[in-house]
Amino acid sequence: MPRSLETRMRDGVIACVLVLIAAQTLMTAEPSVMESTKAREDVAPSTDPTVPFWREARAVYTDKAPYGQSQPRYRTEILSRWTEKNLYFLFVCPYEVLNLKPSPDSSSETFQLWDWDVAEVFIGSDFQNIRRYKEFEISPQGEWVDLDIDLSRPHHEDGWKWNSGFTVAARIDPTAKIWYGAMRIPFSALQSHAPSVGDKLRINLFRSQGPPPNRTEVVWQPTMSHTFHSPEKFGLLRLIAEVPK
Secondary structure, eight states, X not given: OOOOHHHHHHHHHHHHHHHHHHHHHHHHSOOOEEEEEEOSSOOOOOOOTTSHHHXXXXXXXXXXXXXXXXXXXXXXXXXXXXXXXXXXXXXXXXXXSXXXXXXXXXXXXXXXXXXSSEEEEEEXXXXXXXXXXXXXXXXXXXXXXXXXXXXXXXXXXXXXXXOOOOEEEEEEETTTTEEEEEXXXXXXXXXXXXXXXXOEEEEEXXXXXXXXXXXXXXXXXXXXXXXXXXXXXXXXXXXXXXXXX
């Protein structure tokens, strides 16, 4: 039997209320925390998650769209470690179809790399001015770009001229349909003091996947916005002690 107009209107109101409650929950929840495990010594960025360096890391996952909807097909594992000099990340990225830049150049910075498939880390050490932070990107082909972001500037993308000195590694496994991207970021590019156990940084993690018009964006902390540049939605990265042997 067809539902009455009154019933349909009531169900519509209930659905709207539930959406508003979910959005309010995302907006007021305590920041999520990613933990980065200390390593004894620095290594070259590795794209193999089975090596001892990465086996001692604790994973988080990006599996949400910017407005909080579930994106299970592109659930991305991200690992992090740190030393006295560097901060490391590894992205494990399942894909269906890659959107790759023709004629890639991994020897120098690639402006507007964000127009293609990338994994991204946004990191801020300034808890007073959260509109200042750093952005690091890597593509499946090993292209890279780093930016010094200041959202008070009319064109914050101009920050790509900054150079952090970070290094990257990437590889594509076409059989498993997974690509891997590793970063090694000098702490000197993030903050003015040496890192120590218990330190915290503001952070968010992202992926852009697939060609237009079906380009998919996957985030760790939903931005509730059309842009990734929503520092008020960042989570936290906490530096923890190394795993006892």
